[in-house]
Amino acid sequence: MTEPQARLLVHPLVVRVTHWINAFAMVCMVMSGWAIYNASPFFPFRFPVWATVGGWLGGSIAWHFAAMWLLCANGLLYLAYGIGRGHFRRKLLPVYPREVVRDAALALRFELPHDTGKYNAVQRALYLFVLALGVLLVASGLSIWKPVQFSWLTALFGGFDFARRVHFVAMAGVVGFVVVHLALVLLVPRTLLPMLTGRARRAHGTAHQRTQA
Numbered sequence: 001m002t003e004p005q006a007r008l009l010v011h012p013l014v015v016r017v018t019h020w021i022n023a024f025a026m027v028c029m030v031m032s033g034w035a036i037y038n039a040s041p042f043f044p045f046r047f048p049v050w051a052t053v054g055g056w057l058g059g060s061i062a063w064h065f066a067a068m069w070l071l072c073a074n075g076l077l078y079l080a081y082g083i084g085r086g087h088f089r090r091k092l093l094p095v096y097p098r099e100v101v102r103d104a105a106l107a108l109r110f111e112l113p114h115d116t117g118k119y120n121a122v123q124r125a126l127y128l129f130v131l132a133l134g135v136l137l138v139a140s141g142l143s144i145w146k147p148v149q150f151s152w153l154t155a156l157f158g159g160f161d162f163a164r165r166v167h168f169v170a171m172a173g174v175v176g177f178v179v180v181h182l183a184l185v186l187l188v189p190r191t192l193l194p195m196l197t198g199r200a201r202r203a204h205g206t207a208h209q210r211t212q213a
């Protein structure tokens with residue numbers, strides 16, 4: 001006999017809307033940021049033009065700032081919801097290094113159980129990591145955008161040139177996160193629809209299904 005199934009709300013509307021706006025804004029920021037970097041690279045490489053937006057330096061800067069306001073407003077809403085409504089406490093905390101190592105080892109053997117609507121320790125660590133990177137990106141971005149008005153912040157980052165490198169490294173961290181994040185979604189594609197609709201079926205009594213995460 002098939003087990004009874006319930007459609008559970010696994011991702012609240014605020015989380016879904018802010019997630020997809022954030023994904024769009026992040027792509028715009030990274031692609032326009034690469035074009036801005038190309039105008040004055042500090043590493044011995046440039047990003048391919050097809051991977052950039054804006055067309056020319058002024059256009060790319062306009063894209064970067066437009067997406068920045070969207071990302072900041074959306075990020076503040078997500079943070080306010082996450083902290084104020086206990087979303088972070090319920091879904092992203094706690095993170096114990098021992099559990100992260102255990103879940104990472106299970107994931108590499110394709111043995112990590114995925115419980116619909118619950119994040120494993122690797123996911124929780126990655127999500128908190130990318131949130132911290134987001135804060136670092138905004139802070140280092142502010143320090144190179146307004147180095148006079150935010151001179152204390154620029155000084156905190158070790159000066160304008162070093163702040164640019166911090167901004168770049170934080171961008172690389174976000175791109176690395178997105179690659180791993182998308183690989184995990186491809187491995188467990190049934191997590192995608194609930195991130196759009198909010199709801200997922202879960203068979204009663206089956207807390208875990210043996211599959212990849």
Ligand code: HEM
Pocket residue numbers: 015019022023026027091117118119127130174177178181182185191192193195
């Ligand atoms: C097209 C690109 C993306 C896709 C297809 C995607 C897909 C998903 C899916 C399916 C989940 C839920 C995972 C689960 O239930 O196990 C999720 C959660 C999450 N994603 Fe993405 N994602 C994308 C881009 C991004 C980007 C660019 C970021 C940040 C830089 C991001 C950050 C997050 C975070 C923080 C969560 C947890 C949300 C929460 O519950 O608070 N995602 N994503």
